[in-house]
Amino acid sequence: MKKVLLFSAVAIATFMMVGCKTAQVPNDYQAFLAYQQQMQKNEQTPQWETNQPKRQKREVDECITLATENSGSFRAYGEGKSFREGIAMENAEMDAVIRMVQQIQTAVEGARDRYRGSAAKNLSTADEERIQSHIRQFVVGTTGYRIIKTNLYDLSDGTVQCYVCIEQKINTDDMAKKLSNELSDDGVLGIEFNRDRFAASIKEDLEKYKAEQRANLQ
Numbered sequence: 001m002k003k004v005l006l007f008s009a010v011a012i013a014t015f016m017m018v019g020c021k022t023a024q025v026p027n028d029y030q031a032f033l034a035y036q037q038q039m040q041k042n043e044q045t046p047q048w049e050t051n052q053p054k055r056q057k058r059e060v061d062e063c064i065t066l067a068t069e070n071s072g073s074f075r076a077y078g079e080g081k082s083f084r085e086g087i088a089m090e091n092a093e094m095d096a097v098i099r100m101v102q103q104i105q106t107a108v109e110g111a112r113d114r115y116r117g118s119a120a121k122n123l124s125t126a127d128e129e130r131i132q133s134h135i136r137q138f139v140v141g142t143t144g145y146r147i148i149k150t151n152l153y154d155l156s157d158g159t160v161q162c163y164v165c166i167e168q169k170i171n172t173d174d175m176a177k178k179l180s181n182e183l184s185d186d187g188v189l190g191i192e193f194n195r196d197r198f199a200a201s202i203k204e205d206l207e208k209y210k211a212e213q214r215a216n217l218q
Contacts, residue, residue, distance in 0.1 A: 060217055063149050063165040068213040074175060074206055075148075075167040076100035085152065085160045092162040093147065100145070100166065101136045107205035108135065108183070114201060115193045131188050138179055144169045176202040 067077035076099040080091025108131065139145060145166045153161040168175055180199035183189055 061151055061163045063151055063163040066149055066165040068210055068217060072171040073167040074172045075165060077163060077165045080162050081159050083159050088160040088162040092164040096164050096166045101139055103209055104135050105132050107202045110205045111198050111201035112189050112191060115191045134188055143175055172203055172206060
């Protein structure tokens with residue numbers, strides 16, 4: 001009687017073990033084969049490869065590329081967003097003008113630093129603001145600019161993103177000379193300088209800035 005009970009217990013345990021293993025694999029034979037192949041693939045795949053994050057190359061907008069290219073006239077790009085297309089375009093154009101003014105102002109200040117030894121005064125915050133305002137008026141009014149490229153994107157949140165590239169209507173060499181003459185006549189820099197050398201210095205700094213931008217995009 002004990003032997004019969006022992007045999008029954010072993011049979012039940014064996015049946016339960018087989019049942020558990022069977023439950024872990026699909027009933028369909030084709031699905032079972034696919035399951036085995038997947039398990040083998042996972043075993044053969046190195047751990048570092050399975051942990052590699054997916055990546056996607058980021059595309060640089062054409063307006064940014066155009067703004068950094070070698071060109072006869074000085075360029076700048078701008079970006080703007082809005083739920084309305086027209087406002088997005090206005091914001092992008094305004095941003096481009098601000099960038100252009102800031103880049104030219106940086107070049108002017110760099111040129112001024114080379115003449116600092118003959119400076120009659122140090123620039124105050126009011127002086128810097130006056131120079132920036134002067135350059136902005138020069139960019140917008142004296143030389144003027146044109147939009148050479150506009151790109152629009154519809155974003156998932158319902159807004160419109162706009163990129164623009166603007167360039168001055170005169171070449172960089174003439175722009176630097178005109179600006180040098182105006183700054184000298186108005187005396188906003190508070191220094192005495194050779195106009196031609198000052199213009200050449202402005203142009204050199206602007207070209208150097210463009211070269212740095214191109215390098216950063218590569």
